[in-house]
Amino acid sequence: MTSQPAIQLTDLTKVYLTDSLETHALQGVNLTIEQGEFVSISGPSGCGKSTLLSILGLLDSSSSGHYFIEGEEVSQLDENRRAEFRNQKIGFVFQSFNLIDELTVFENVALVLRYRELAVSETDIRSAVQDALKKVEMSHRQQHKPNQLSGGQQQRVAIARALVGAPTVLLVDEPTGNLDSKNGDAVMMLLRELNMQGTTICMVTHDPRYADFANKQYHLLDGKIVSQPTLRAAS
Numbered sequence: 001m002t003s004q005p006a007i008q009l010t011d012l013t014k015v016y017l018t019d020s021l022e023t024h025a026l027q028g029v030n031l032t033i034e035q036g037e038f039v040s041i042s043g044p045s046g047c048g049k050s051t052l053l054s055i056l057g058l059l060d061s062s063s064s065g066h067y068f069i070e071g072e073e074v075s076q077l078d079e080n081r082r083a084e085f086r087n088q089k090i091g092f093v094f095q096s097f098n099l100i101d102e103l104t105v106f107e108n109v110a111l112v113l114r115y116r117e118l119a120v121s122e123t124d125i126r127s128a129v130q131d132a133l134k135k136v137e138m139s140h141r142q143q144h145k146p147n148q149l150s151g152g153q154q155q156r157v158a159i160a161r162a163l164v165g166a167p168t169v170l171l172v173d174e175p176t177g178n179l180d181s182k183n184g185d186a187v188m189m190l191l192r193e194l195n196m197q198g199t200t201i202c203m204v205t206h207d208p209r210y211a212d213f214a215n216k217q218y219h220l221l222d223g224k225i226v227s228q229p230t231l232r233a234a235s
């Protein structure tokens with residue numbers, strides 16, 4: 001870990017061009033996420049949340065501005081370096097879990113490490129996967145397939161997969177969208193617990209109730225972060 005912010009965006013813009021139409025999805029976003037923070041970004045449909053998350057996750061590039069991960073500029077990386085950074089620095093948690101049905105829980109979580117540029121030994125993979133599954137209390141389901149688990153359990157495995165590579169930041173996209181409120185709350189409590197253990201989290205949600213779990217809440221409107229973040233009172 002370095003003393004640099006986990007993530008820093010300066011004057012970031014994204015313009016989509018379709019036929020003759022320009023959509024200014026992000027219009028000069030400035031955002032700093034310090035190591036160890038739990039940040040939420042919320043806003044109405046179409047305000048640019050998914051666009052921002054795709055750029056933060058190095059799945060898409062910005063039109064202008066700068067993006068730094070731990071002080072290193074990543075806006076201009078070529079596709080290979082970008083994939084490498086994505087694998088090492090970013091953990092994704094999606095609304096739809098995105099687990100691979102044919103693989104066991106263990107293999108779903110291990111996959112991130114198997115894709116590492118520098119090979120990770122089988123012993124290290126086993127130990128990292130077991131640690132990650134322990135953190136989300138899913139050690140007892142290692143040999144199950146995703147379709148043998150409840151939605152809440154699948155999301156916990158997805159969180160283990162996001163954690164296993166010790167990323168700089170977890171990017172979390174509407175993590176409770178496919179869960180009932182009981183399982184949704186449990187997933188949010190787990191994220192808060194992981195944050196208290198040191199994991200940096202950036203979560204995008206349209207649900208103000210869940211945004212409240214974050215320590216710092218940003219609001220996005222028409223592609224801009226509006227006003228100062230709301231801080232959660234200590235609980």
Ligand SMILES: Nc1ncnc2c1ncn2[C@@H]1O[C@H](COP(=O)(O)OP(=O)(O)OP(=O)(O)O)[C@@H](O)[C@H]1O
Nearest residue numbers: 016018023025044045046047048049050051052206
């Ligand atoms: N691939 C694309 N091509 C053209 N315009 C796009 C594209 N993706 C998004 N947009 C436009 O950019 C703007 C921001 O979209 P984005 O999906 O980031 O919003 P959002 O806040 O995630 O919305 P929602 O909550 O409904 O998912 C919208 O006006 C959208 O129509």
